[in-house]
Amino acid sequence: MNSVYITQAKVITALGPDLESLYAGLMDQKSGIQPVTRFDTQSYAGPYAGIIESLEPENESSLIVQLADMLLEQLGDINKDTFLITASTKAGIDRLDGCNGRSEAVSKNLLLSSLTGYIARKTRLKHKGININSACASSTIAIAKGASLIESGSADSVLICCMDTVSQFVFSGFSCLGAMSDTPARPFDKDRNGLTLGEGAAAVMLMNRQKAKELGKPCLAQITGWGIAGDASHLTAPAKDGCGLKLAIKKACGKAGIKTDDIHAINTHGTGTVYNDAMEINVIHDLFDCNKIAANSIKGAIGHTLGAAGGIETALCVKMLEQQMMTPTIGFCDLEKGIETIISQNARALMDHRILTTNSGFGGINAAIILEGG
Amino acid sequence: MDACITGIGWALKDSMGYPTRVHKFVPEKGLPHIKRKIKRKDVIDQSYKPFGRMDAFSKQGFAAISFALNDAGIKKGATNKAVNMVASTATGCLETDIRYWKTVADNVPSPAAFAYTLDSCFLGEAGIYFGLTGESFVINEENTNGLTGLYFAIEMIHSGDSDAVLCGICNSDIKFAQPAALKIIPGSLFFVIEKDPDQSYGRVTAVSPEIIYDENKIEITDLYDFAKKIAAKKK
Numbered sequence: 001m002n003s004v005y006i007t008q009a010k011v012i013t014a015l016g017p018d019l020e021s022l023y024a025g026l027m028d029q030k031s032g033i034q035p036v037t038r039f040d041t042q043s044y045a046g047p048y049a050g051i052i053e054s055l056e057p058e059n060e061s062s063l064i065v066q067l068a069d070m071l072l073e074q075l076g077d078i079n080k081d082t083f084l085i086t087a088s089t090k091a092g093i094d095r096l097d098g099c100n101g102r103s104e105a106v107s108k109n110l111l112l113s114s115l116t117g118y119i120a121r122k123t124r125l126k127h128k129g130i131n132i133n134s135a136c137a138s139s140t141i142a143i144a145k146g147a148s149l150i151e152s153g154s155a156d157s158v159l160i161c162c163m164d165t166v167s168q169f170v171f172s173g174f175s176c177l178g179a180m181s182d183t184p185a186r187p188f189d190k191d192r193n194g195l196t197l198g199e200g201a202a203a204v205m206l207m208n209r210q211k212a213k214e215l216g217k218p219c220l221a222q223i224t225g226w227g228i229a230g231d232a233s234h235l236t237a238p239a240k241d242g243c244g245l246k247l248a249i250k251k252a253c254g255k256a257g258i259k260t261d262d263i264h265a266i267n268t269h270g271t272g273t274v275y276n277d278a279m280e281i282n283v284i285h286d287l288f289d290c291n292k293i294a295a296n297s298i299k300g301a302i303g304h305t306l307g308a309a310g311g312i313e314t315a316l317c318v319k320m321l322e323q324q325m326m327t328p329t330i331g332f333c334d335l336e337k338g339i340e341t342i343i344s345q346n347a348r349a350l351m352d353h354r355i356l357t358t359n360s361g362f363g364g365i366n367a368a369i370i371l372e373g374g
Numbered sequence: 375m376d377a378c379i380t381g382i383g384w385a386l387k388d389s390m391g392y393p394t395r396v397h398k399f400v401p402e403k404g405l406p407h408i409k410r411k412i413k414r415k416d417v418i419d420q421s422y423k424p425f426g427r428m429d430a431f432s433k434q435g436f437a438a439i440s441f442a443l444n445d446a447g448i449k450k451g452a453t454n455k456a457v458n459m460v461a462s463t464a465t466g467c468l469e470t471d472i473r474y475w476k477t478v479a480d481n482v483p484s485p486a487a488f489a490y491t492l493d494s495c496f497l498g499e500a501g502i503y504f505g506l507t508g509e510s511f512v513i514n515e516e517n518t519n520g521l522t523g524l525y526f527a528i529e530m531i532h533s534g535d536s537d538a539v540l541c542g543i544c545n546s547d548i549k550f551a552q553p554a555a556l557k558i559i560p561g562s563l564f565f566v567i568e569k570d571p572d573q574s575y576g577r578v579t580a581v582s583p584e585i586i587y588d589e590n591k592i593e594i595t596d597l598y599d600f601a602k603k604i605a606a607k608k609k
Contacts, residue, residue, distance in 0.1 A: 043481065089492060090471075090491075093471065096471060096472070096475050105549045105550055105551040106468065106472070106548065106549070106550060106551060107550070107551050107552070108516070108550050108551070108552050110468055110471075111464065111465070111466065111468065111514065111516065112466055112493070112514035113464065113514045113515050113516040114516075116514070116515075117516065128515075128516075130513045130514065130515055130522055131513070131514035131515075132511050132512070132513060132514075133466070133492070133493045133494055133511065133512040133513075133514055134494045134497075134510065134511040134512060135492050135494055135498075138511075141509075141511050145511075145526065148529065148533070152529060152533065154529070154582055168478070169471070169474075169475060169478070169491075172478045172483040172488075173474070173483065173485075173488035173491065175483070176483040176484065176485045176488060177485045177488060177489070178485070228508075228509040228510075228511075229507055229508065229509065230498070230501045230506060230507045230508065230509075230510055231501075231507070232501045232502050232504075232505050232506055232507050233502060234502065235424065235489060235495065235498050235499060235502065236489055243507070244507060247507060361494075362489075362492055362494075362495065362498065363492070363494050363495055363497060363498020363499075363501065363510070364498055364501060364502065365494065365498065365510060365511075
């Protein structure tokens, strides 16, 4: 079985056009969350989102195409045999404006596979690629599946491109579900009342060691474990006991050949909703030694980027391992009971060279990845 | 890498069910709407409130999964098996997206409609009803033949990640502005694959990039064609 390495990690978020600006912004406790001006938010629960300022509606094309172009510019040339996996939950849904529910022919550009095909053509890859869609765990699962392909020898290099934008479609939806906060999100705050949406993109290139050496690419971090599991509980809310997330984490630790006690740093999903954050606090207490664990959430700074969340957070973990620092968590005022010593608004040194990153989504899906390096 | 087919289930325009229990739909004028035809009592035995709230895309996917599990003899809440789910789709839940967007245009965004605007929702519902806590994800591909999903499923069995995998296809009946480029069969078809069962429809072997059906040594090029060939066999 082959080891899996990350050889490139690129992001675009509300805190800036690359990974360096994301890391620096988080370390400076900055927020990229601002009132949305792209559409009227007056009838929705709140006005805020993590917006990429350079994304502006143009002609008839979707913002997702602009975002994809910006991301691909950072990547440069890609080996043509690379297997492509994209991860987006709604891709070009902002172009749904022309469809008002009557029986009209719709454009195939609305399909998620259209984004995958666009990226495959721009990068001139031999394979058409696939999109993996599993709600807010999409990119974490895409990275896990990419890692499986490398491990089994089915592929030597896999490119995971993850992205979602802030559209009125999704904004109105989370608002009417009662899941959106009227203020910028406050992960793990005792008075938190919902998430803030965000937009973003990430590209994570995976290779086996031989391919990385052949192409002269640095091994920035190793993915040593991954796990995916379902709650089998509720469509839009997590299981209170976090059974699915616990199972995913245990699977990841099993694959990495470690015990949960060997984890001392967690990048959480931390959306700022009442139920998600409560579930994650339960999981942390059940699985880990709370005296020897530090955790963070970045969604108070850039919003919840849906299909891109796991990819952005994995890329950030690569940077955190390189710098041996855990970035601050911003947005909260008073921490929920039980998480006070685990979450901090200050940067902290990592205790070792390993980070667990997790994401959870609608349908009760949970995914966990363990990275080592730095 | 190989695995055995132990269950087949489908919900299509002309019929739904599994090989030993087929429910044929009576032809109607115009295009039949799958949602009106799929009744809870024809799919599952026990009451399940969310079934009535599901959109058409989720209902047909849920139905095909239910029939496939029945055919494989995997009961609701069977905790002795780790069951994963992989679904391929070209259309995704775009039909549901359009229906939700109309409620936004009418200034009354519907939470009940929005809750089903993710392609993976029907996998979540199947997981909840049948107690499936394994992996689940959707693969979006144009002109899907379902083979990428089947390849991932065989790999999961081979690696020991799961005891059984539900893999299949689910597509809406939607009209595209570019019809010539897309050949999509509306409806849903799912297989159950397992490692070494007592009875099966036969073994499938993945040798990248091909998947071979061992009984006739034929290459599988499309899940629908494959299902028609093996549904006539007895396990």
